[in-house]
Amino acid sequence: MSGRVLVVDDNNLSRMMLTRAVREQGHAVEMAADGRAALEMLSSDSFDLVLLDVLMPEMDGYQVLEAMMSAPNLKHIPVIMVSALDEMDSVIRCIELGAQDYLPKPANALLLRARINASLAKKQMHDLEMRYVAQVEREKKRADDLLNVVIPIGAALSGERDFGTLLDRILGEAMAISHAEGGILHLRTEDEHMRVVTARYQGLPDSEAAAKAAAAEPAIPLWRHGTDEQEHRQLVAHVAWVDRVINIADSYDQTEFDFTRLHQFDADSGLRSVSILALPLRSGAGQVIGVIQLINARDPASGQVVPFDAHLEQLMTSLSTLAGVALENYRREQRLQQEIEILRIEIDEKREARAVAELTETDFFRQLEAKTDLLRRRLEEAGGGN
Numbered sequence: 001m002s003g004r005v006l007v008v009d010d011n012n013l014s015r016m017m018l019t020r021a022v023r024e025q026g027h028a029v030e031m032a033a034d035g036r037a038a039l040e041m042l043s044s045d046s047f048d049l050v051l052l053d054v055l056m057p058e059m060d061g062y063q064v065l066e067a068m069m070s071a072p073n074l075k076h077i078p079v080i081m082v083s084a085l086d087e088m089d090s091v092i093r094c095i096e097l098g099a100q101d102y103l104p105k106p107a108n109a110l111l112l113r114a115r116i117n118a119s120l121a122k123k124q125m126h127d128l129e130m131r132y133v134a135q136v137e138r139e140k141k142r143a144d145d146l147l148n149v150v151i152p153i154g155a156a157l158s159g160e161r162d163f164g165t166l167l168d169r170i171l172g173e174a175m176a177i178s179h180a181e182g183g184i185l186h187l188r189t190e191d192e193h194m195r196v197v198t199a200r201y202q203g204l205p206d207s208e209a210a211a212k213a214a215a216a217e218p219a220i221p222l223w224r225h226g227t228d229e230q231e232h233r234q235l236v237a238h239v240a241w242v243d244r245v246i247n248i249a250d251s252y253d254q255t256e257f258d259f260t261r262l263h264q265f266d267a268d269s270g271l272r273s274v275s276i277l278a279l280p281l282r283s284g285a286g287q288v289i290g291v292i293q294l295i296n297a298r299d300p301a302s303g304q305v306v307p308f309d310a311h312l313e314q315l316m317t318s319l320s321t322l323a324g325v326a327l328e329n330y331r332r333e334q335r336l337q338q339e340i341e342i343l344r345i346e347i348d349e350k351r352e353a354r355a356v357a358e359l360t361e362t363d364f365f366r367q368l369e370a371k372t373d374l375l376r377r378r379l380e381e382a383g384g385g386n
Contacts, residue, residue, distance in 0.1 A: 002028070182201040
């Protein structure tokens with residue numbers, strides 16, 4: 001087990017000897033000649049262990065230890081006090097202040113190794129625990145976001161009855177949650193293309209014109225022209241085939257996808273599409289029916305363009321799934337209404353035919369038909385006599 005150790009001692013010879021002994025045990029070592037320098041280094045850099053001398057001018061080891069234990073970002077770093085003092089009172093005071101252990105000068109190599117390894121093991125366990133806590137907090141926040149943000153949005157989308165408004169709301173909600181500067185929604189067509197159905201941009205001099213220009217872009221084929229090979233160089237087509245989220249930190253600094261069209265759009269509009277998040281829209285049956293492409297995540301505090309973070313990626317995946325289901329339900333409802341209308345027309349036609357048939361089979365209609373035939377013959381005879 002190796003770690004990054006800070007050796008703090010005002011005596012140059014003692015500091016160098018202890019540093020060499022620690023390095024020989026395989027650890028990375030930095031040095032500080034006094035307590036103030038040590039605190040500055042601890043505040044600006046990351047360490048796994050501090051070997052701290054007790055007696056130092058200006059700011060002694062006790063004061064450094066007290067400062068560390070009162071700082072939330074430093075109190076978890078284990079400290080081993082190192083001093084020529086061989087007094088029980090000094091040992092007790094250091095332990096009471098929060099020191100992990102205590103070593104007399106000059107430090108015995110085997111004892112030094114044992115104390116360092118024990119302290120590093122404790123630090124490693126603490127770091128692991130903190131990672132677990134952070135993970136639990138992230139999962140809790142994700143669950144809260146799903147309950148308080150995404151699911152209500154999904155319910156609202158499912159209740160939308162206008163197709164154009166539904167598409168705009170799906171894209172608008174995705175952009176709002178992700179703090180995206182732009183967004184494009186593609187739908188899969190029957191002839192296996194991804195067609196832009198709506199686009200939005202914010203912060204451009206003419207955002208409406210930019211959105212119309214994006215919507216006017218040619219559809220992206222899902223198959224390479226003239227072949228039976230799937231198209232994967234175009235990001236939207238790739239997402240439609242692989243059915244997973246693609247998160248790109250910088251579209252100008254990657255070679256996997258062809259962003260020629262997007263970068264040409266940037267040149268025409270004045271935008272610079274850096275961070276990209278592409279999410280599949282899935283139907284209730286799990287089929288990809290569309291792709292949302294979000295552009296330029298903005299940090300709410302600084303306003304700078306940043307990559308879409310992992311937590312946001314998971315949240316947007318949940319939103320895209322709900323949006324896809326709402327979209328598919330809308331389409332299914334429209335198809336059902338069309339089928340009902342066709343069925344109604346067929347029923348009306350059959351009902352009309354049946355009514356005509358019933359009328360022509362009545363005695364009245366037969367008598368009327370016989371009289372009509374008799375009248376027609378007499379007219380013909382009269383005409384022939386002239």
